[in-house]
Amino acid sequence: xxxxxxxxxxxxxxxxxxxxxxxxxEAVAQGAVEAGITMAVGYPGTPSxxxxxxxxxxxxxxxxxxPNEKVALDVALGAxxxxxxxxxxxxxxxxxxxxxxxxxxxxxGVGAGLVxxxxxxxxxxxxxxxxxxxxxxxxxGVPLLEPSNSAEARExxxxxxxxxxxxDTPVLVRTTTRVSHNRGLVEPGPRGEPPVAGFRADPSKxxxxxxxxxxxxxxxxxxxxxxxxxxxxxxxxxxxxxxTDFGVVTSGISHHYVREALPDARILKLGMSxxxxxxxxxxxxxxxxxxxxxxxLDPHLENDLLAAGIxxxxxxxxxxxxxxxxxxxxxxxxxxxxLEPGPESEPPPVPMARPPLMCPGCPHTPPFLALKRLGAxxxxxxxxxxxxxxxxxxxxxxxxxxxxxxxxxxxMAASGGAGAPVVATIGDxxxxxxxxxxxxxxxxxxxxxxVLILDNxxxxxxxxxxxxxxxxxxxRTETTPVDLVALCRxxxxxxxxxxxxxxxxxxxxxxxxxxATGGPSVVITNRPCVESPTKVRDRAYEVIADxxxxxxxxxxxxxxSIVWTDEFAEGRRKVRIDTLTCTGCTLCAQIxxxxxxxxxxxxxxxxxxx
Amino acid sequence: MxxxxxxxxxxxxxxxxxxxxxxxxxxxxxRAGHDVKQSEVHGMAQRGGSVFSxxxxxxxxxxxxxxxxxAEVLAAFEWAEAIRSVGYVREGGAVVADLRTIVPPGxxxxxxxxxxxxxxxxxxxxxxxxxxxxxxxxxxxASELGNVRAANSVILGAVAAFLDIxxxxxxxxxxxxxxxxxxxxxLAAFRAGSEASDARIPGRAPEPRGxxxxxxxxxxxxxxxxxxxxxxxxxxxxxxxxxxxRLEIVDHQACTGCRLCELLCPDFAISVTAPTExxxxxxxxxxxxx
Numbered sequence: 001x002x003x004x005x006x007x008x009x010x011x012x013x014x015x016x017x018x019x020x021x022x023x024x025x026e027a028v029a030q031g032a033v034e035a036g037i038t039m040a041v042g043y044p045g046t047p048s049x050x051x052x053x054x055x056x057x058x059x060x061x062x063x064x065x066x067p068n069e070k071v072a073l074d075v076a077l078g079a080x081x082x083x084x085x086x087x088x089x090x091x092x093x094x095x096x097x098x099x100x101x102x103x104x105x106x107x108x109g110v111g112a113g114l115v116x117x118x119x120x121x122x123x124x125x126x127x128x129x130x131x132x133x134x135x136x137x138x139x140x141g142v143p144l145l146e147p148s149n150s151a152e153a154r155e156x157x158x159x160x161x162x163x164x165x166x167x168d169t170p171v172l173v174r175t176t177t178r179v180s181h182n183r184g185l186v187e188p189g190p191r192g193e194p195p196v197a198g199f200r201a202d203p204s205k206x207x208x209x210x211x212x213x214x215x216x217x218x219x220x221x222x223x224x225x226x227x228x229x230x231x232x233x234x235x236x237x238x239x240x241x242x243x244t245d246f247g248v249v250t251s252g253i254s255h256h257y258v259r260e261a262l263p264d265a266r267i268l269k270l271g272m273s274x275x276x277x278x279x280x281x282x283x284x285x286x287x288x289x290x291x292x293x294x295x296x297l298d299p300h301l302e303n304d305l306l307a308a309g310i311x312x313x314x315x316x317x318x319x320x321x322x323x324x325x326x327x328x329x330x331x332x333x334x335x336x337x338x339l340e341p342g343p344e345s346e347p348p349p350v351p352m353a354r355p356p357l358m359c360p361g362c363p364h365t366p367p368f369l370a371l372k373r374l375g376a377x378x379x380x381x382x383x384x385x386x387x388x389x390x391x392x393x394x395x396x397x398x399x400x401x402x403x404x405x406x407x408x409x410x411x412m413a414a415s416g417g418a419g420a421p422v423v424a425t426i427g428d429x430x431x432x433x434x435x436x437x438x439x440x441x442x443x444x445x446x447x448x449x450x451v452l453i454l455d456n457x458x459x460x461x462x463x464x465x466x467x468x469x470x471x472x473x474x475x476r477t478e479t480t481p482v483d484l485v486a487l488c489r490x491x492x493x494x495x496x497x498x499x500x501x502x503x504x505x506x507x508x509x510x511x512x513x514x515x516a517t518g519g520p521s522v523v524i525t526n527r528p529c530v531e532s533p534t535k536v537r538d539r540a541y542e543v544i545a546d547x548x549x550x551x552x553x554x555x556x557x558x559x560x561s562i563v564w565t566d567e568f569a570e571g572r573r574k575v576r577i578d579t580l581t582c583t584g585c586t587l588c589a590q591i592x593x594x595x596x597x598x599x600x601x602x603x604x605x606x607x608x609x610x
Numbered sequence: 611m612x613x614x615x616x617x618x619x620x621x622x623x624x625x626x627x628x629x630x631x632x633x634x635x636x637x638x639x640x641r642a643g644h645d646v647k648q649s650e651v652h653g654m655a656q657r658g659g660s661v662f663s664x665x666x667x668x669x670x671x672x673x674x675x676x677x678x679x680x681a682e683v684l685a686a687f688e689w690a691e692a693i694r695s696v697g698y699v700r701e702g703g704a705v706v707a708d709l710r711t712i713v714p715p716g717x718x719x720x721x722x723x724x725x726x727x728x729x730x731x732x733x734x735x736x737x738x739x740x741x742x743x744x745x746x747x748x749x750x751x752a753s754e755l756g757n758v759r760a761a762n763s764v765i766l767g768a769v770a771a772f773l774d775i776x777x778x779x780x781x782x783x784x785x786x787x788x789x790x791x792x793x794x795x796x797l798a799a800f801r802a803g804s805e806a807s808d809a810r811i812p813g814r815a816p817e818p819r820g821x822x823x824x825x826x827x828x829x830x831x832x833x834x835x836x837x838x839x840x841x842x843x844x845x846x847x848x849x850x851x852x853x854x855x856r857l858e859i860v861d862h863q864a865c866t867g868c869r870l871c872e873l874l875c876p877d878f879a880i881s882v883t884a885p886t887e888x889x890x891x892x893x894x895x896x897x898x899x900x
Binding site for chain 1: 659672867
């Protein structure tokens, strides 16, 4: 058995309070820096994005965005085999993309420490699903750590690298939105010394042809057995509280919700939740009359305990969908008869929905206005433009996964049942992430589809990250950008057109022509995001109230800068433009038939707050 | 121990600076010697959606989330967001609400009643909940001090009046966190906010005249050549040229009578007339713009 002392968590007390407020993401970065990483790589995705950004432009760490999570994990694994401690970061659905490498990396093991962060999003604050990535640890046979706050995010990440090297395995660290985006006090430690090692060729370990992989499978299983043994005595497993009436097994953020609801309850907190410290759990279960599991999303712990013959209650009282919170956990314990019902506070009626919106001046808006007029069936993708599915644009029919728009368009067109021309819409970052292969399929099958690449020169939805098409790296070093036009042509698309989306008529005509073309066609829009990397602010526009006929044409854009006034024309409300937020994109002026929308007389101050 | 833990909610709209303001509050609480957790949601919320930040502090904080009905103070940077989050405030707690209104485009879509889907600026909407309140016009106060961008510090000043944190901790936090060169105006704004009295509630907007009923669209097909201009400009998507080139009214009920089609038709083939009698009430009308 490995010595538990090999892995240390906690902070060496220094006497002075050096604690600072760090988000879970910043704390993960801090832990990795302390672990002596020299490689950090990922693809942006809420809630994981800030990990790499907060490592920033340190000269002693190679921090980089990859085109997608699969490539990121490939880079990290390669770096690890080359002797560099490597961190790979992604959101939960990103691990789906990286899963191919992830599964087999459990067979190869590592060189220097390799840690993969999966940032799950229970409640789907910014995600298309709320898959519970704890399942991946079991599927791959990789140890799983679940920090419950910022301090643990730092400690567990640092320790994960030690664990990775000790057991020769990649380590999965799972955060959730409430850990990633929660600030808490952390005592940072010094930068760790990077390991000094190089690549040691070992084909039987790193070349996973069937003959070699078969030999690695028992190694993996034996490693899991040793890890389970280690979990029983490891500092990751902690007990709290007293009493024998009932006990709670929990992990991650749920631990704090349980403590909030039942401050003195017996709790077994699992910092490592795969493989499980089953002997420790069994002893804990034997010491209480009634055992609960409180876990967000799927009943992983509950099912494992039941399979081990341990009587336990969980999802009967605690919901399987959405985020937990102190109120939901409290209600669960009330239903279980452990807590007396307290006063329930009814939330007030919701005043109105305030969904996220496309920004004023967003270059993605005009193409969707055109697509709505053209009556296309629009397969959408993941990015800001997904907001075009909402009223008043309501111009998107599907959105499933990164890059899915193109393949889905091919299938939709092939089905013969679309009833209208099919257009796939995809952003530049998403296209390079997972859309290129879809376009190859469209060319291969000569699909009658149009692919609209909304190239705004950034990864906008996650806050404006660089990608291989922008010409800059994460630390803003210049590099060779991927040429989207040349790429589409090289794949075999003959009909490739670039259009200025701020010219609505040109955009409409380009799309109309492309949709009328047989076989695959591509239209690329070329205006930058108005928020990143630089704020685009041109002279604002205003409405001449006397000229406004209140026709509502401009209200079909959904621009946040255009609102109703209390003036009426024939019973219809006239409109006003908020000149402080208007970027001067001119779209509303282009569709204002009475010519009531004009530039403000003097340029307004730029760089203002909203 | 955990019973001492207190909570605060900051609520506003993406782009208002709610996150920076909550980092200042959290920093002040750390300086005052508390354990602090501050939680928020990024991502989609940045795009003009509602933004919330939960702050909890005490000797040892467990949950980063504030439970319903338990917050000491709600700091709302926008009126509708004050209404949305008032349920978090405990009985006897306080609401600090900026009277600023940010009406989203979604609240300007009902072309039947022409009513805004936005709550009235009426303190009764939350005073029924037995909370203290301070209604402020932070932008006006900050403008008087010379920088409208210090408005969030006015709100923090008003929040400070309801919390037991020494003023120096607030001031140190503001100095440490605001953009370089703006500490002085932000400190002045903070002081003004802590001394602010309730701002004047604006008068109610006039009621719209109500639904005028769908207009009558009349097409002279013998004059129409199917050029498609009218259907491309109709804001309500009432018209469509079918594959044979014939102009059809696909949604008669949605016509608001803007007459763009009539005015732009090169062949004078369309006329739009207002409904004259038997105007249906909004509840009876077919609605496509919910």
